[in-house]
Amino acid sequence: MAKCPKCDRTFSTVNYGEVDIKILGEKRYNGVVLACPHCDVALNVVFDPVALAHESKDRDNKRKPPQ
């Protein structure tokens, strides 16, 4: 079972939250923050995999030459 580095309590679920991830102060990506269910300290921040998949699909479509 996972243990929170701040409050030392174990957990089997985490709290989910949404954040914006800025790269060089410009482009914003949808991110996900995973937090301890007891003290709410952020355990990890990752790119939202669903939003990232959409972003990548849009980019691929732009690369295709017009037909």
Ligand SMILES: [Zn+2]
């Ligand atoms: Zn905690």
